[in-house]
Amino acid sequence: MSENSVQLQIRPEYEAQGLGAADHGEIAHSLSLFERIRNINAVRKFSILLGLIVLWELYVRIGGISEYLLPPFSTTGRALVMAFWDENLLAMIGSSITILLFGYVIGILIATALTTLAVTSRFGSDLLGTLTAMLNPLPAIALLPMALLWFGLGPDAIVFTLLHSVVWPVALNTHTGFLGVSDTQRMVGRNYGLRGLTYVAKILIPAAFPSILTGLRIGWAYAWRTLIAAELVFGGSIIDTEGTSSGGLGWFIFSNQMDLRIPYVFAGLFTVIVVGVLVENVVFRKIEQRTVARWGMQTQ
Amino acid sequence: MVQAQAAGPGPAAVDSILDVDAVTLQYKTREHLITATYRVSFQVFPSDRFVLLGPSGCGKSTLLKGVAGYLKPAEGEMRLKGQAITKPGPDRVMVFQEFDQLLPWKTVKQNITFALLNGGRCQTKAQAEAIALEYIHKVKLDRFVDTYPHMLSGGMKQRVAIARGMAMEPDILLMDEPFAALDALTRRQMQEELLQLWEDTHFTVLFVTHSIEEALIIGSRVLVLSPHPGQVKAELNAHHLEHTNVGDETFAALQKRIHDMLFADRILEEEAAPHV
Numbered sequence: 001m002s003e004n005s006v007q008l009q010i011r012p013e014y015e016a017q018g019l020g021a022a023d024h025g026e027i028a029h030s031l032s033l034f035e036r037i038r039n040i041n042a043v044r045k046f047s048i049l050l051g052l053i054v055l056w057e058l059y060v061r062i063g064g065i066s067e068y069l070l071p072p073f074s075t076t077g078r079a080l081v082m083a084f085w086d087e088n089l090l091a092m093i094g095s096s097i098t099i100l101l102f103g104y105v106i107g108i109l110i111a112t113a114l115t116t117l118a119v120t121s122r123f124g125s126d127l128l129g130t131l132t133a134m135l136n137p138l139p140a141i142a143l144l145p146m147a148l149l150w151f152g153l154g155p156d157a158i159v160f161t162l163l164h165s166v167v168w169p170v171a172l173n174t175h176t177g178f179l180g181v182s183d184t185q186r187m188v189g190r191n192y193g194l195r196g197l198t199y200v201a202k203i204l205i206p207a208a209f210p211s212i213l214t215g216l217r218i219g220w221a222y223a224w225r226t227l228i229a230a231e232l233v234f235g236g237s238i239i240d241t242e243g244t245s246s247g248g249l250g251w252f253i254f255s256n257q258m259d260l261r262i263p264y265v266f267a268g269l270f271t272v273i274v275v276g277v278l279v280e281n282v283v284f285r286k287i288e289q290r291t292v293a294r295w296g297m298q299t300q
Numbered sequence: 301m302v303q304a305q306a307a308g309p310g311p312a313a314v315d316s317i318l319d320v321d322a323v324t325l326q327y328k329t330r331e332h333l334i335t336a337t338y339r340v341s342f343q344v345f346p347s348d349r350f351v352l353l354g355p356s357g358c359g360k361s362t363l364l365k366g367v368a369g370y371l372k373p374a375e376g377e378m379r380l381k382g383q384a385i386t387k388p389g390p391d392r393v394m395v396f397q398e399f400d401q402l403l404p405w406k407t408v409k410q411n412i413t414f415a416l417l418n419g420g421r422c423q424t425k426a427q428a429e430a431i432a433l434e435y436i437h438k439v440k441l442d443r444f445v446d447t448y449p450h451m452l453s454g455g456m457k458q459r460v461a462i463a464r465g466m467a468m469e470p471d472i473l474l475m476d477e478p479f480a481a482l483d484a485l486t487r488r489q490m491q492e493e494l495l496q497l498w499e500d501t502h503f504t505v506l507f508v509t510h511s512i513e514e515a516l517i518i519g520s521r522v523l524v525l526s527p528h529p530g531q532v533k534a535e536l537n538a539h540h541l542e543h544t545n546v547g548d549e550t551f552a553a554l555q556k557r558i559h560d561m562l563f564a565d566r567i568l569e570e571e572a573a574p575h576v
Contacts, residue, residue, distance in 0.1 A: 065511060
């Protein structure tokens with residue numbers, strides 16, 4: 001035994017006699033109203049938004065910024081209301097969303113076909129790998145000039161560019177998700193005799209759903225940006241079936257800029273943001289809550 | 301009800317359910333072709349609690365995957381009720397060690413009905429639900445019927461997996477170290493529950509473990525495998541042993557016999573090494 005070591009301290013044993021119920025007070029004490037309100041996500045985020053709006057308004061008014069460079073929030077808000085009232089902004093949003101959904105759905109179908117091919121054969125996997133590596137870095141909007149030559153001045157050209165912005169991120173994330181499905185879950189599926197497409201649909205897709213959802217979100221965000229950019233440049237020349245040009249949100253922004261109606265430009269930009277935030281925080285959040293969150297499969 | 305196979309050799313009164321005949325299993329890693337088991341033979345009879353026991357590297361899990369049909373033998377043959385095993389099927393249901401064997405997007409009940417409906421044991425949803433509830437009751441999880449797996453503890457998840465396996469009423473239930481990832485107290489409880497379930501229906505089970513104690517408690521017959529590659533060292537009877545025997549002389553003697561069998565080579569190595 002070394003000099004530094006301490007002798008073992010042997011102490012008498014005891015057993016607790018009748019644990020007192022009243023001694024320790026309340027076990028669950030409810031939080032104060034203020035604490036509870038502060039815990040609501042939406043409340044916290046809305047206060048940040050409110051703060052930014054106040055800063056914006058003050059900056060323009062106190063700084064004496066020209067309304068042609070940066071209109072204050074109040075003017076933008078008024079323009080937004082007017083745009084809905086007089087300029088049919090709602091129809092513009094509608095036309096943008098319709099074309100977007102069309103491209104998005106077809107894009108998802110193509111991505112599904114590609115990834116199914118990729119998990120069922122080595123050739124498919126190589127094909128998908130090469131295509132995504134090549135085409136994913138190519139901004140969809142760069143294809144628009146060619147698409148206009150191929151498909152003419154019409155919604156087809158825009159849908160083509162949208163497909164490009166949706167297919168690759170969705171396919172890439174879905175494929176990564178499929179590869180990440182655990183061996184155990186694969187074996188469980190095969191144990192019941194599941195094979196081929198039923199195996200993909202009943203085991204792989206739900207098991208890879210967190211990644212698939214990420215892909216769908218990225219695909220949506222890319223498509224939304226691409227669409228606005230495409231409309232910004234070519235919206236005016238795209239004629240719908242009734243022979244009128246609805247142009248979409250992007251065109252609304254561009255044409256108002258040409259007319260120097262800057263508050264309306266800002267109203268357009270504001271609408272682009274609001275639609276983006278709504279889709280992300282309402283649509284995708286809801287899907288997430290009903291699926292991966294309920295299943296305890298969230299990655300974060 | 302079929303009686304457990306009587307001890308000792310002699311002509312069998314019943315036909316064997318599983319025949320593993322001189323099976324060599326190999327699998328590839330990136331650089332090597334590994335021989336997991338070499339010419340292993342054994343027979344499982346109805347109502348057997350047949351245990352594959354051995355240290356890591358003896359190929360016991362690989363052997364189980366072979367029986368399940370995930371792996372084809374390089375040599376020899378495996379037959380279930382006389383039919384050669386070629387692919388996975390619901391007549392051999394596997395219970396894994398990993399907790400993620402339950403499908404996280406399905407509730408406890410749905411996990412079982414999913415197996416019943418897709419495995420072809422049930423045609424209608426109502427029929428599948430009735431069977432699922434019956435087996436959930438057997439593993440005492442009635443309160444968790446509509447719970448998703450991520451809300452369950454490890455022991456509960458394994459119980460659901462066992463219930464799912466039993467509900468399928470396979471010819472043979474394959475268990476790959478199902479209790480290895482549990483804490484010691486839960487493990488002991490699960491072993492007892494498994495034996496109680498077996499008392500009810502005398503299902504046939506092929507059980508893999510690396511714990512000698514678990515093998516003797518769970519098993520009615522124990523196949524001892526040596527490592528690198530897996531070869532049969534012995535086939536022993538353990539039908540007379542259970543939890544209450546732990547610490548008995550017979551239990552300890554058998555435990556020591558197996559221990560010596562498995563580690564004989566290592567002891568020699570240690571003795572050969574110069575002591576410091």
